[in-house]
Each structure stands twice: as structure tokens, then as C-alpha cells.
Amino acid sequence: MKIDIENKDNGVILHPEGKIIGDGVTKFRDEIESQINSGVKWIILNLAEVPLMDSSALGAIIMAYLKLKERNGKIAILYAQKNVIDVLNITKLNSLFEIYDDIQKALKSVQTVGSLSDNQ
């Protein structure tokens, strides 16, 4: 499992590739925490190349959601595959996370939050 990083103003798009399971979850969680600790206000997780993620990976996304929310930030999921969507639906986390299949809509959502908190 590898993660490409695309830095943007106030935020980052993470592009993990491969199943997020086993020790891949540690890498995934560490990268998210590193980005949050660096001060980003938003994260978009592009899951187009992630065929499967386990419950520990979901836990890493929940942690990110909570930490970003504390600073009026946001996390969004982009291009999730069917297997991942199924797991989000089963766990009802689809009601917690913003899930997009259009990058412009995802960017609009997270960047709005980022600029609002800039003005506070």
C-alpha cells in the first residue's frame, strides 16, 4: 500500500493505492496524523485505487474527522469503490462522512470550510 500526497492551499488530497489492511492501516493512520499535525484544515481521501479497507482503517478516518472538526476543518471521501461504500453503509458511517464522486464538488465543500475558518 502506498500513498501519494497532493498538497493544496490549507489542505491535502491523499491518494492511497491498494488494500488498507494489516500494517497498511498503520501507514495510512500515520500519514493522516502527520498531515493533521502539519496544520491542514481539510483532507480529501481519494479512494479510487483502494479496493478494500478494514475497520481499523475506518477508525483512522473517524479520528481524522474528530481532529479536523475540532479546528473547524473537514474530511471528505472521493471516488470510493463499491466494496468500500458497502462497508460504509453497513457501519452507517456513510451518514457521518461526506462522500463524493466529483472532485470539484469535494473541493468546493472542504475549501469553503477552510476559508470560513480563516475569516473567524
Place this chain on the structure above:
Amino acid sequence: MRVKNKSLTREIILDIPSEFKHIYLLDLVVSYVSKEMGFNEETKEQVNLAVIEAGTNAIKHGNKNDPSKNVHFRFDISDDKLTIFVKDHGCGFDPSSIEDPLSPENFMKPCGRGIFLMKALMDEVDFIESDDCGTEVKMVKYKVSIDKK
């Protein structure tokens, strides 16, 4: 990995040390087993995730990430169903103590969804008390999935 042929059931056995890096090997073996079963793509991924969750729990909670302790997997392949046994060398646990991750007090917790997912993805999930120390999970996936109550 060992493969045994019984009369109508083929048995595949895998032992992995309690390190998360071996979950990727487990994933490959489960994919092979699912292919042998003739499961469709959706069912394959359901079985993969359920076994990964069971294996992760066994490594983390059962064997406490001790690489000197193995997690034992047995896959019984028959015409109509796949039966999977996952056994660790921990101190056992009370399945009734597992909390509902969908309840409002647990929903935002980052952990506690593994067994919930196993039950949602498989047709049967049972926890077997073993004579020696440890927890054994038995999971079944039918070739034609049954409607769960």
C-alpha cells in the same frame, strides 16, 4: 499452507505469526479459497474482509501482537459452503461483552466494528470455547447465501 483432501471437503490450513504485515498473505490465501469456492466478486470481498477482521482481532486482542504466537486458520471447502476457523492463543473473551457500534454512545468511537462487520458479512459467526487457552471463531459462508434473521 497445507491442503488436505477429505471425502467431500478440502481443508486448507494456514498459520501466521502475530504481525500485521502477514494480513496481506492471509488476504491472498482467502482470495484463493474464494476462487476455489466459485464465489462472485462481491462475496469474495465479503469473505476477505470478514477473515481479515477475525485475523486482526486474533493478532491484536488474542495474541497481543506477540510474533512468537501464531494465529491458526482452517478453511473447509465443500460444495455448498465455506467454513472458516480462526484460533488465537489469548485468554479468551466474552462475546456478550461486545458493544453495538451503531448505538449513539459508540458510533463515534474509532474501534469496535470488527466483529460487527464479521457478523454482517458472513452467514454464520460463532465463538467456540476451547479446552485450552484461546478464542476460536467459526464463520460460514454458503454458496447461495441464506437470509439472516
